[in-house]
Amino acid sequence: MSHFTLLVGSTLGGAEDLADHLAEKLCDLGHQAVIHTSPQFDHILIEPCHYLLLICSTHGAGDLPDNIQPFSRQLLEQRPDLRGLSYLAVGLGDSSYDTFCQAIRSLDQQLLDCGAMRIGDRLEIDVGQPDLPEILAGHWLDQQLERAGIDR
Numbered sequence: 042m043s044h045f046t047l048l049v050g051s052t053l054g055g056a057e058d059l060a061d062h063l064a065e066k067l068c069d070l071g072h073q074a075v076i077h078t079s080p081q082f083d084h085i086l087i088e089p090c091h092y093l094l095l096i097c098s099t100h101g102a103g104d105l106p107d108n109i110q111p112f113s114r115q116l117l118e119q120r121p122d123l124r125g126l127s128y129l130a131v132g133l134g135d136s137s138y139d140t141f142c143q144a145i146r147s148l149d150q151q152l153l154d155c156g157a158m159r160i161g162d163r164l165e166i167d168v169g170q171p172d173l174p175e176i177l178a179g180h181w182l183d184q185q186l187e188r189a190g191i192d193r
């Protein structure tokens with residue numbers, strides 16, 4: 042069994058719903074999953090078999106949702122040493138914006154800059170497309186877990 046910490050950035054609730062779905066899926070697969078909707082740096086655990094799953098939509102003109110801005114500021118200002126942290130990243134956005142999924146791209150870069158390691162492809166979901174985010178993210182998660190050798 043592995044442990045997943047889900048940090049969510051959401052304004053209208055879509056990313057939060059997606060996090061609920063993925064947490065349920067992880068639990069069904071026998072893992073432990075905890076969701077934080079007011080993400081703080083302290084929520085991150087760097088331990089064996091612990092993973093971070095970041096799920097964030099984009100608002101404004103490429104901005105982070107308000108609820109995840111403190112987390113981003115903490116990373117920028119404190120520059121914590123995140124070597125040893127393994128994470129996955131999912132963004133929700135609308136490709137009609139020039140700043141498509143800019144928030145998850147920024148957070149992803151911030152984590153990499155702090156030494157964390159993304160263990161799979163970043164998923165960017167276009168909510169303007171007909172496919173349901175839950176279905177897309179569910180398939181993606183299966184692939185990433187398998188590729189990373191995280192037992193199902």
Ligand SMILES: Cc1cc2nc3c(=O)[nH]c(=O)nc-3n(C[C@H](O)[C@H](O)[C@H](O)COP(=O)(O)O)c2cc1C
Pocket residue numbers: 050051052053054055056057098099100101102103104106133134135136138140141142143168
């Ligand atoms: C006012 C507003 C601004 C938005 N700006 C962006 C943007 O800059 N880039 C993007 O990819 N999507 C943008 N979106 C689309 C949202 O990311 C998308 O609707 C997402 O599903 C919202 O997720 P949430 O319900 O978790 O807040 C914007 C949506 C709204 C309502």
